[in-house]
Amino acid sequence: MARPAFTDSETSDDAVRATCDDASICKRYAASKGYWKDAFIQYFVRQTSDRKAPEINRGYYARVKGVNYLLDAFVRRCEQNCQIINLGAGLDTTFWRLKDENLLPRKYFEVDFPMTVARKLHNIKSKPPLSKPIIETHSTDTLLIDSQSLNSDRYCIVGADLRDPPMLEEKLRKFQLDTQLPTLLVAECVLVYMSPEQSSHLIKWAASTFHTAMFISYEQVNMADRFGQIMIENLQRRHCILAGVEFCRSLESQKDRFLSCGWNKVEALDMMSVYSKLPAEDVERMERLEFLDEKELLQQLLQHYCICWASKDQMALGLTKVSY
Ligand SMILES: C[S@@+](CC[C@H](N)C(=O)[O-])C[C@H]1O[C@@H](n2cnc3c(N)ncnc32)[C@H](O)[C@@H]1O
Structure with a gap:
């Protein structure tokens, strides 16, 4: 029997x-090289024999530390009295780190x-280091x-x-999503894979559903230049289309998306700036791990990613002050 043809969208x-x-x-x-500690990622992905270049590892260091910095600051501001929704979480291990x-x-x-x-x-089911923290923080015998x-x-x-935000909300509500609780939404390298209409819809849904909230988005920026074009072409070659690249023209276009979708205060920094604001002692430790030949390449990479964070703060928790 002939194999059914896949549609373009599939x-x-x-x-x-x-x-x-x-x-x-x-x-x-990068974690195995000591760039940062992650005791849990080993249970989700096998170590490959491929070596990654130091500039890639440093880029990931900035991404992980940069996002964690704002995420932790949000949780502390709310004194842990909040919820986090990691959108497009993939195999992310933040829950286990926070525990x-x-x-x-x-x-x-x-x-x-x-x-x-x-x-x-x-x-999670087959690896006790992943399931134990979930069971430990659960009050009944049934999961x-x-x-x-x-x-x-x-x-x-x-x-x-x-x-499909209405369906997303329905599913989350079934699992006790509390729209009255301060809420952090995180989208790390996710929105760019959705069309501008689709990501705007999601961001609007978040702004209208939660009265006290923050949204952290990490993704590409400055994509209209030559380096950006090469990044797009490399991904296209692997059939990966950056459907939302329109919002990745500049820090301004990143911020405008949130402002026009119901968020009150928005900030955005390219990863070069984030890198320079991360705790200096740890950055120095990290930079000693591997010799970096291609300083210019690292700079270019960091200039083509950004963190954009938006907030609305009806409960006056000081969320607009969360920054580097
Ligand atoms: C580049 S990965 C990032 C994973 C994770 N956020 C991280 O930084 O390690 C993008 C993730 O977004 C998810 N994703 C993208 N579009 C999605 C959609 N429309 N619905 C659900 N998940 C989506 C993908 O399946 C993938 O796991």
């Missing part, structure tokens, strides 16, 4: 799902395509778990398509 969704492996493999490699550091919010939600969630759940979701008191993972 092929491109597959390519988008595959980006999660790229990210986790690079994170695992280790006694910095868990009231509830930590993760969302990704059902197929990716099923993979993550398989690892709701099926092939597309897991719901415990403090951790929830659910399969959903971020391009």
Whole structure:
């Protein structure tokens, strides 16, 4: 029997799902080299024999530390009385880090395509270092778990398509999403894979659903220049289309998207600036790990990614002050 033909959108969704492996493999490699500590990523991805260049490792260092810095600052501002929704979480390990550091919010939600969630759940179920922290923070003997979701008191993972916010909300509400609680939404390298209309829809949904919230987005910027064009072409070659690249023209276009979608205060920095604002002592330690020949390449890489963070603060928790 002939194999059914895949539609273009199926092929491109597959390519988008595959980006999660790229990210986790690079994170695992850099963590194994000592760029930062992550005791849990080893349970999600195998170490590959491929060496990653020092500028890639430093780029990931800036990404992980940069996002964590704002995320931790949000949780501390709320005195942990908050929830986090990691959108397009892939194989991210932040829940386990926060548990280790006694910095868990009231509830930590993760969302990704059902197929990716099923993979993550398989690892969680079969590896005690991943399942133990979930069980330890759960109050009853019964844990709701099926092939597309897991719901415990403090951790929830659910399969959903971020391009359909009403369905996303329905699924999250089923698992005790509390729209009255200060909420942090995180999208690390995710919005760029959605069309401008789709990401705007998601960002608008977040602004209208939560009265006290912050949204952290990490993704490409300055993509209209030559280096940006090469990045786009490299991804296209792997059938990965940056459908939302229009918002990645500049820091201004990144900020405008949030401002026009209902967020009150927005800031954005390219990763070169974030890098220079990270705690100097740890940056010096990290820079001693590997000799870097290609300083210019690192600079170019860092100039082509950014962190944009938006807030609205009806409860006056001081969220607009969360910064580097
Ligand atoms: C580059 S990976 C990043 C994973 C994780 N945020 C990290 O930084 O390690 C992008 C992730 O977004 C997810 N994603 C992209 N578009 C999505 C959508 N429409 N619905 C659900 N997940 C999506 C992909 O499946 C993938 O896991």
